[in-house]
Amino acid sequence: MLEGIMAGVLTALSLQNLLMVVAGCLLGTFIGMLPGLGPMSIIAIMIPVAIKIGDPSAALILLAGVYYGAIFGGSTSSILINAPGVAGTVATSFDGYPMARQGKAGKALTIAAIASFCGGTVGAILLMGFAPALSSVALLFHSAEYFALMVVGLSAIAAFAGTGKVIKALMMTVVGLIMATVGESALFNAPRFTMGLLDLQTGFSFITLAMALFALPEALYLVLDPKRGATKDSGAIKNLRITKDEAKAMAPVVGRQSIQGFLIGVMPGAGATIASFLGYAVERNIAKGADQDAFGKGSVKGLAAPETANNAACTGSFVPLLTLGIPGSGTTAILLGALIALNVQPGPRLMIDNPSIFWAVIISMYIGNVVLLILNLPLIPYIAKLLTIPRNYLIPFILFFTMIGAYIGQNNATELLILVGLGVFATVLRFADYPLAPLLIGFILGGMLENNFARAVNLTDGISFMVERPMTLALLVIGATLIFLPAYRRRRARALQKGVAQGD
Amino acid sequence: MSFLRTTKHALTAATLGAALGAASMSGAALADNHKIESIHFLIPGGAGGGWDGTARGTGEALTKSGLVGSASYENMSGGGGGKAIGFLIENAKSNEGTLMVNSTPIVIRSLTGVFPQNFRDLTLIAGTIGDYAAFVVNKDSEINSFGDLLAAYKANPRDVAIGGGSVPGGMDHLVAAMAMQAAGEDPTAVKYIPYDAGGKAMAALLSGEIKALSTGFSEAVGMAQAGEVKIIGVTSADRVSAYPDAMTLKEQGVDTEFVNWRGFFAAPGLPEEKAEAYRATLAAMYDTPEWEEVRARNGWVNIHNSGPDFEAFLVKQEQEIGDLMKKLGFL
Numbered sequence: 001m002l003e004g005i006m007a008g009v010l011t012a013l014s015l016q017n018l019l020m021v022v023a024g025c026l027l028g029t030f031i032g033m034l035p036g037l038g039p040m041s042i043i044a045i046m047i048p049v050a051i052k053i054g055d056p057s058a059a060l061i062l063l064a065g066v067y068y069g070a071i072f073g074g075s076t077s078s079i080l081i082n083a084p085g086v087a088g089t090v091a092t093s094f095d096g097y098p099m100a101r102q103g104k105a106g107k108a109l110t111i112a113a114i115a116s117f118c119g120g121t122v123g124a125i126l127l128m129g130f131a132p133a134l135s136s137v138a139l140l141f142h143s144a145e146y147f148a149l150m151v152v153g154l155s156a157i158a159a160f161a162g163t164g165k166v167i168k169a170l171m172m173t174v175v176g177l178i179m180a181t182v183g184e185s186a187l188f189n190a191p192r193f194t195m196g197l198l199d200l201q202t203g204f205s206f207i208t209l210a211m212a213l214f215a216l217p218e219a220l221y222l223v224l225d226p227k228r229g230a231t232k233d234s235g236a237i238k239n240l241r242i243t244k245d246e247a248k249a250m251a252p253v254v255g256r257q258s259i260q261g262f263l264i265g266v267m268p269g270a271g272a273t274i275a276s277f278l279g280y281a282v283e284r285n286i287a288k289g290a291d292q293d294a295f296g297k298g299s300v301k302g303l304a305a306p307e308t309a310n311n312a313a314c315t316g317s318f319v320p321l322l323t324l325g326i327p328g329s330g331t332t333a334i335l336l337g338a339l340i341a342l343n344v345q346p347g348p349r350l351m352i353d354n355p356s357i358f359w360a361v362i363i364s365m366y367i368g369n370v371v372l373l374i375l376n377l378p379l380i381p382y383i384a385k386l387l388t389i390p391r392n393y394l395i396p397f398i399l400f401f402t403m404i405g406a407y408i409g410q411n412n413a414t415e416l417l418i419l420v421g422l423g424v425f426a427t428v429l430r431f432a433d434y435p436l437a438p439l440l441i442g443f444i445l446g447g448m449l450e451n452n453f454a455r456a457v458n459l460t461d462g463i464s465f466m467v468e469r470p471m472t473l474a475l476l477v478i479g480a481t482l483i484f485l486p487a488y489r490r491r492r493a494r495a496l497q498k499g500v501a502q503g504d
Numbered sequence: 505m506s507f508l509r510t511t512k513h514a515l516t517a518a519t520l521g522a523a524l525g526a527a528s529m530s531g532a533a534l535a536d537n538h539k540i541e542s543i544h545f546l547i548p549g550g551a552g553g554g555w556d557g558t559a560r561g562t563g564e565a566l567t568k569s570g571l572v573g574s575a576s577y578e579n580m581s582g583g584g585g586g587k588a589i590g591f592l593i594e595n596a597k598s599n600e601g602t603l604m605v606n607s608t609p610i611v612i613r614s615l616t617g618v619f620p621q622n623f624r625d626l627t628l629i630a631g632t633i634g635d636y637a638a639f640v641v642n643k644d645s646e647i648n649s650f651g652d653l654l655a656a657y658k659a660n661p662r663d664v665a666i667g668g669g670s671v672p673g674g675m676d677h678l679v680a681a682m683a684m685q686a687a688g689e690d691p692t693a694v695k696y697i698p699y700d701a702g703g704k705a706m707a708a709l710l711s712g713e714i715k716a717l718s719t720g721f722s723e724a725v726g727m728a729q730a731g732e733v734k735i736i737g738v739t740s741a742d743r744v745s746a747y748p749d750a751m752t753l754k755e756q757g758v759d760t761e762f763v764n765w766r767g768f769f770a771a772p773g774l775p776e777e778k779a780e781a782y783r784a785t786l787a788a789m790y791d792t793p794e795w796e797e798v799r800a801r802n803g804w805v806n807i808h809n810s811g812p813d814f815e816a817f818l819v820k821q822e823q824e825i826g827d828l829m830k831k832l833g834f835l
Contacts, residue, residue, distance in 0.1 A: 044576055051567065052574075139711035184586050187671065187698050191586070201590040268707045325726065326707045330579055333703065337560045337577060347730045414594075455697055459665055459713065 008359020028069020035085035035405035039070035056342040083215035088272035095302030106240040106384040119308035120369040122258035123315025135323035143455035148475035150449040155482035156281040160435040176442020216423035261309030265316025268328035272310040279309030548588030554720035569792035596771035631767035631809040638721040650737040667714035669702035
């Protein structure tokens with residue numbers, strides 16, 4: 001194994017491969033900043049280039065660089081204009097955007113960059129040390145556990161069920177779950193709730209919904225309510241540095257989420273999105289008092305948690321890909337295709353037959369993370385300056401990118417009509433003070449929730465799996481606790497306060 | 505993605521023309537000297553599955569042999585492939601550079617009539633290969649033959665879950681039901697668990713969630729060679745040379761034969777000259793060593809049906825599968 005690592009280090013450190021890492025990271029970061037072009041589409045674009053290179057390690061290093069570059073860049077649009085371009089960065093906008101609104105855009109980007117770096121680096125180290133051993137972890141979960149894991153993921157909505165908003169948050173979650181059922185699914189031989197419209201046959205697209213719920217109402221809100229829309233402090237640059245206290249608050253979050261995110265990423269049925277929601281939900285519940293209330297309003301921890309988790313999960317998803325030949329996500333599936341096209345068959349024999357490829361890829365991940373940090377930190381002041389653009393110019397700019405984002409993925413003009421329609425609906429809801437994030441969370445998790453539930457019911461001829469499988473039961477209990485504990489705690493705190501007041 | 509979807513007339517097609525002349529029946533297209541600069545492959549299922557392998561393998565052979573400049577790939581899973589068909593029809597104008605891979609399921613779907621689209625709504629390019637179906641079990645499984653699977657099924661039918669990468673009533677399910685019927689069991693009683701993609705179904709098999717997997721033979725060969733799974737039955741008449749260790753169902757006394765064709769479709773309303781260019785390019789592919797390498801590696805069987813032949817083939821298969829599905833109770 002040590003020999004393999006050495007060969008991998010030598011391969012990864014060759015001039016050609018270092019150039020590949022830098023090129024891939026740069027490209028991924030900049031294209032990834034555009035909402036609508038996620039890592040999957042960028043890698044799909046890069047595949048012909050990679051295949052032309054011919055050398056499998058160089059090609060895979062380039063593609064992997066593009067992959068984590070895109071994840072890195074993807075958080076930028078979430079933070080600056082509340083437009084999450086991929087599902088994995090939705091949770092990033094929960095606290096990243098409020099921070100940017102408070103004039104701390106530069107700081108938010110820095111926190112995201114550092115959290116991503118740590119998540120990716122710890123992930124790479126775990127991958128290096130335990131990849132072969134973890135291949136069995138990848139197969140630990142059955143549909144029943146995946147279903148329970150999605151329930152735990154749903155508990156992220158609790159963060160938006162602030163005082164008096166519990167019912168509203170639950171309502172929005174249910175709307176999201178309902179919207180996830182539109183269209184064709186993997187389990188039923190029929191389209192559902194399409195109202196006979198061919199355009200709904202494919203269901204709602206994630207990107208259209210994300211733009212309609214987050215970015216569009218935000219832009220409209222700035223127009224309709226200019227007073228509220230004013231950013232407190234346009235001096236985005238001076239707030240770049242992280243204070244000692246913030247670093248202290250971040251460190252344990254980053255440590256926990258690197259490992260948790262990585263392990264979730266290893267599961268072929270979970271991935272970066274689930275990891276980011278879970279990371280957010282767990283950290284919010286661990287936080288105490290004022291710290292917990294800050295979640296959703298620009299919390300450092302709330303931003304660091306999903307950013308660490310989604311990067312660690314991306315690295316984790318290489319475990320089933322490289323050791324079993326099973327792709328866990330659409331993106332790793334495309335990477336698998338590229339590998340096969342390059343005559344490399346991933347699987348248990350990869351480490352034995354092609355150790356230099358296996359290790360070169362893992363080591364280049366580590367290098368890639370360093371490169372990304374070095375590339376991005378100096379750029380942050382300039383990127384954050386985007387928000388100092390006067391509102392008259394910024395709003396059309398946001399609208400433009402919102403439209404582009406919704407169109408580019410599907411190449412379908414009807415998406416624009418759906419975008420505007422849902423955008424107006426979402427703006428009305430915002431004025432009525434309904435939280436919109438639970439709707440999107442429900443939508444993202446709904447499909448997986450349903451598929452895995454249906455499979456588990458089918459396999460066990462009933463819902464007994466919920467109590468018969470210890471891991472499922474444990475996860476469900478955790479999920480229920482995470483959902484209901486905050487509401488219960490708040491109610492008890494209020495009751496106690498009342499009690500004290502009456503006692504006086 | 506969309507940047508790559510252009511098909512252009514190339515001036516340097518003189519050498520290509522010679523190559524095409526040997527293989528293609530459609531001389532008219534050759535006179536135009538088309539070279540396809542790039543093809544965008546639309547894959548109606550998740551990656552790691554049979555459609556995925558076919559599109560990527562074909563793309564690899566086409567680009568490596570120089571018949572096509574570059575190839576890009578897009579996975580669009582859902583509804584057993586209906587999502588991608590809907591997409592291609594909805595966005596026909598902007599997808600003239602797109603070829604969608606498809607296979608027997610498109611016939612099944614048009615038969616069940618659940619979906620508005622069928623193969624007649626698309627431009628038929630060509631059927632290119634066939635793949636046998638296979639039953640696969642985990643390497644640690646106590647099941648070593650189709651007979652063992654039957655015995656386990658007879659002992660406790662609800663305990664033997666057979667998974668697949670298609671919707672209920674889709675091809676993987678159909679093959680399982682066919683084999684069970686041929687073995688004398690009630691095909692409708694088989695517990696079939698659908699997954700979104702072949703790769704996810706394979707993960708479920710390895711994790712022990714399902715007892716057996718009904719899948720494409722070529723999808724299973726790589727895993728079987730790596731020693732991760734056992735192939736307990738192939739739906740071919742004779743053993744397949746790509747992996748001769750795998751027993752056929754026939755030699756185990758289960759009289760089931762099935763070939764899943766795979767081929768390519770283009771958006772409706774595609775100009776005829778563009779369709780002919782695709783057909784000529786695919787026809788020329790068979791004579792290249794690059795294709796032979798991909799074909800052999802995947803254990804595919806060349807079954808070439810281009811243009812009108814493809815249509816006749818599809819109409820015939822529609823008839824055959826329709827009869828079978830009525831017998832099985834799916835229609």
